[in-house]
Amino acid sequence: MRSIILIISIIILFPNFLFSQYYSFSFSNGAYTELDNPVSLNNGQVWNVLELGFPIGFNFPYFNSVVDSLFFFQDGSSSTLSSSREDGGIHQLFIPFGAALVDRGYGTSVSQSPLSYKLIGLPGNRVLKIEWKNAGLYGELQFNGTTSDFINFQMWLYEISGNIEIHYGPSLFNYPQFDFTFESGPAISLIPSYDWDQDIFSPNSLWLVGNPSNPEMISSENIYFLGGTIDPNTIYHFHNLLVDVDNKEFPATVVYPNPVVDILNIRLKNVINPATVIICDMTGRTTLIRWVTCRFLFQI
Structure with a gap:
């Protein structure tokens, strides 16, 4: 038997609908493909802390909100995206790979870690794909003075379904204790509400925990990390149940x-x-x- 979800066109939010029921989670494996001719975000500039934003290209339903633009979150890693560019207030956050990232060309004038996005498809059935290519791990740079470790990944947002996918590509983690600043692995999370001023996550925030090859999704206001590194060609699926x-x-x-x-x-x-x-x-x-x-x- 196959589960299906109805998509017609306004979001109905039932009063007793739990945030954890906004999404279900599954995982799979599939070949990782780099984006072809994407729009550059860093435009060849070496990056660490990013002050960049870009349009999604459509109204994207996210928990009980609608998001139309994304910004690199100034109070998090360079892989955390926010619905707001403001320093303060309430943010909806996307964390496809929660570890501090850095351009592998850091300390030089040549970027080695392109950041980009691409909008594909026709109106009503579009997909936004955001790519972190050959990104270094800031923890390794901080504690070891090198940027030999790296990660490739993409986050996909589907217009028609509201689904979210995270695709992981080639990576190297020779110094995981540095890469994840002595945590067990990266944080992977969907955050419906983060209060910047109070530093409080919504208790309905969704986190992946356990074995990265077979993780589970939990809801908590606390921060959780995966128990290891994510294998290349892994795909995490967050299915919008609205x-x-x-x-x-x-x-x-x-x-x-x-x-x-x-x-x-x-x-x-x-x-x-x-x-x-x-x-x-x-x-x-x-x-x-x-x-x-x-x-x-x-x-x-």
């Missing part, structure tokens, strides 16, 4: 259950004209498109 409905003419729309197996119930009250229902699986792939003409109940 139901999306974008038609103000259907105020009594009810969709259940979500996620769903086999039968999806869609109750549309006061339907006059046919409505389009698009069913997507957890990868964002459209599996079914149908016209709904019934007034009360539609079953898939």
Whole structure:
């Protein structure tokens, strides 16, 4: 049996819906491919602490917020992205690889660690891909004076499903104790709310824990780390479990259950004209498109 998620078009947030239920988690393996002709973020400049931002290209649902731009978080590592450029206030954070990163060309005038992004696809079905290429580990530079260790990874944001994927490529961790500043591994996290001024994470923040080859996702206000390094060609999938409905003419729309197996119930009250229902699986792939003409109940 296969689970599917309904994507129509406004986010319905049920009052008793737990933040941990905004996303489910899975992992897989797949060949890592570098971005072809991406847009450069650092433009050849050697980087450490970044003051850069860029548009997502579409409105991206993130927990109970909508994010349209991303900024390198000034109070975190160079792999942490925020919804805000402000020093202070509340931030929604994405942490695809929570370790302090640095350009491997640090101390020279030539960057060896390009940062870039690429928006692909047509409106309604676009994917933003952000790439950290050949990034060094600042901990190794700080404690050992070298930048021999490195990591390649990408974060993908899917417009149609709200899913998030993190793809990990070639890496080297000869000095893991330095690379992760004496923690067990990197932090991988989705943060719905971080209070910069109080230095408080939302208790609904999602963290990966355990073996990087078979991690689990937990919800906590505390910081957690993976128990080791992530193998190349690993893909972490965060599946958005929200139901999306974008038609103000259907105020009594009810969709259940979500996620769903086999039968999806869609109750549309006061339907006059046919409505389009698009069913997507957890990868964002459209599996079914149908016209709904019934007034009360539609079953898939």
